Amino acid sequence: MNSGIPLHIKQLVKKQNGIQLGPVDLQLEPNMTYALLGANGSGKSALLKCCMNLMKPSAGTIEIYGKSYWQGETGIRQLIAFSPDPLEGCELFTLRQMGEMIAPWHPAWEHPDFLKRAEQFKIPLDKRYESMSPGERKKVALTLALSTQAPMLLLDEPANGLDIESRNRLKQMLVADSERIERTVLMTTHSVEDIRQFADQILLLKDGIIEGPFDKDALVESWRRVWLSIDKLPDLSKIPGVLEYSGSPYPHFVTRDWQSAMNYLTKAQIDIIRDQPLSLDELVERLLNE
Numbered sequence: 001m002n003s004g005i006p007l008h009i010k011q012l013v014k015k016q017n018g019i020q021l022g023p024v025d026l027q028l029e030p031n032m033t034y035a036l037l038g039a040n041g042s043g044k045s046a047l048l049k050c051c052m053n054l055m056k057p058s059a060g061t062i063e064i065y066g067k068s069y070w071q072g073e074t075g076i077r078q079l080i081a082f083s084p085d086p087l088e089g090c091e092l093f094t095l096r097q098m099g100e101m102i103a104p105w106h107p108a109w110e111h112p113d114f115l116k117r118a119e120q121f122k123i124p125l126d127k128r129y130e131s132m133s134p135g136e137r138k139k140v141a142l143t144l145a146l147s148t149q150a151p152m153l154l155l156d157e158p159a160n161g162l163d164i165e166s167r168n169r170l171k172q173m174l175v176a177d178s179e180r181i182e183r184t185v186l187m188t189t190h191s192v193e194d195i196r197q198f199a200d201q202i203l204l205l206k207d208g209i210i211e212g213p214f215d216k217d218a219l220v221e222s223w224r225r226v227w228l229s230i231d232k233l234p235d236l237s238k239i240p241g242v243l244e245y246s247g248s249p250y251p252h253f254v255t256r257d258w259q260s261a262m263n264y265l266t267k268a269q270i271d272i273i274r275d276q277p278l279s280l281d282e283l284v285e286r287l288l289n290e
Contacts, residue, residue: 004063004065004066005027005028005029005063005065005066006028006029006030006064006065006151006152006184007026007027007028007051007062007063007064007152007184007186008026008027008028008062008063008066009024009025009026009027009051009060009061009062009063010025010060010061010062010063011023011024011025011059011060011061012024012025012047012050012057012059012060012061012062013057013058013059013060014043014046014047014050014055014057014058015058016046019041019043019208020208021042021043021046021047021208022057022059022060022208022209023059023060023209024047024060024208024209024210025210026203026210028184028186028213029184030151030182030183030184031178031182031183031184032184032185032200032201033174033184033185033187033198033199033200033201034184034185034186034187034199034200034201034202034203034213035187035188035189035194035195035198035199035201035202035203035216036186036187036188036189036203036205036210037188037189037190037195037202037203037204037205037284037287037288038188038204038205038206038288039206039288040190042205042206042208043205043208044156044188044205045084045085045156045188047205048082048084048154048156048186048188049084050062051064051080051082051154051186052080052082052154053069053073053076054082064076064079064080064152065079065151065152067079077105077106078105078106078107078108078150079150079151079152080150080152080153080154081106081144081145081146081148081150081152081153081154082145082153082154082155082156083141083142083144083145083153083154083155083156083158084141084156085138085141085156085157085158085160086137086141087129087137087140087141090129090140091128091129091130092128092129092130093128093129094124094125094126094127094128094129095118095123095124095125095126095127095129095140095143095144096125096126098129098140098144099111099114099144099147102144102148105148106147106148106149106150108148108149108150109147109148109149110147110149113147113149114143114147117143117146117147117173118143120169120173121139121142121143121166121169122139122166123136123139123140123143124136134161135161135162135163135166137161138158138159138160138161138162139162139166142155142158142170146173146174146177149177149181150183151181151182151183151184152183152184152186153183153184153185153186153187154186154187155185155186155187155188156187156188157187157188157189157190157191158170158187158189158194158198159189159191159193159194159197159198160189160190160191167193167197171197171198174198185198187199192280192281192284195216195280195284196280199216200215200216201213201214201215201216202214202215202216202219202284202287204287204288206288214287219283219287220277220278220280220283221258221277222241222255222256222257222258222259223254223255223256223258223277223278223283223286224254224255224258224261224275224276224277224278225252225253225254225275225276225278226252226253226254226255226258226261226265226272226274226275227250227251227252227272227273227274227275228250228251228252228253228265228270228271228272228273229251229270229271229272229273230251230270230271236253238264239253239255239261239264239265240255240257240260240261240264241255241256241257241258241260241261242254242255242261243255243256243286250273254278258275
């Protein structure tokens with residue numbers, strides 16, 4: 001088991017093509033899966049590449065289990081693995097050849113495990129990467145990253161292009177690995193289904209700054225739409241967490257703090273006709289546009 005914080009980013013800044021990422025401060029906890037959300041071009045992939053030392057930050061520090069790249073890259077490479085989107089520079093290689101190239105970097109690599117994952121994903125071992133479909137290419141990157149047994153995984157759009165069977169297989173692998181490895185996963189995604197299926201925590205990248213992490217289940221529980229039995233609220237501003245209110249066709253409001261709102265309504269003797277959690281799609285949209 002590795003001691004220390006899996007990923008600790010302090011005041012990271014990356015300036016590229018007129019866009020600034022950061023300053024980013026982020027600390028991830030062991031054995032959790034984080035979904036990093038943000039608009040196209042917000043810097044999600046750039047952040048992962050900085051964490052892999054594939055892109056140099058303009059300022060700030062990155063530590064993997066307490067180790068910095070300036071102290072030496074070899075030790076860190078054994079602790080972290082990256083599944084990029086896409087996997088570049090591998091067009092002429094087969095999955096078998098790519099496995100042979102990266103295995104020496106990872107002492108925990110087990111060839112039978114690598115072969116098993118390739119079989120489960122139904123990827124041909126001796127087909128050139130350039131001849132593969134987008135879905136096959138995604139599964140190649142995932143197979144290589146997961147086979148490292150690294151305790152820190154960076155996954156860039158991991159389920160993008162995967163069919164339903166392969167998505168389920170990925171989830172099964174991550175769950176099975178978590179029983180053996182105290183693994184932390186940081187994934188970028190645009191997919192609400194990825195968040196629903198894989199994430200424990202949500203991170204928001206907006207205007208170059210990361211907000212969160214937010215516990216996914218707690219968010220789903222606390223953001224609700226509430227219908228009332230009266231035509232007009234006495235004082236909307238006093239209801240905790242209210243984001244919007246409408247009187248048509250029935251009085252209702254959206255709150256981000258359901259428990260406090262319910263306590264207020266109970267004390268004010270305002271009857272609730274119905275309440276329901278926001279869909280994850282709507283919740284994510286509101287978080288990103290807030």
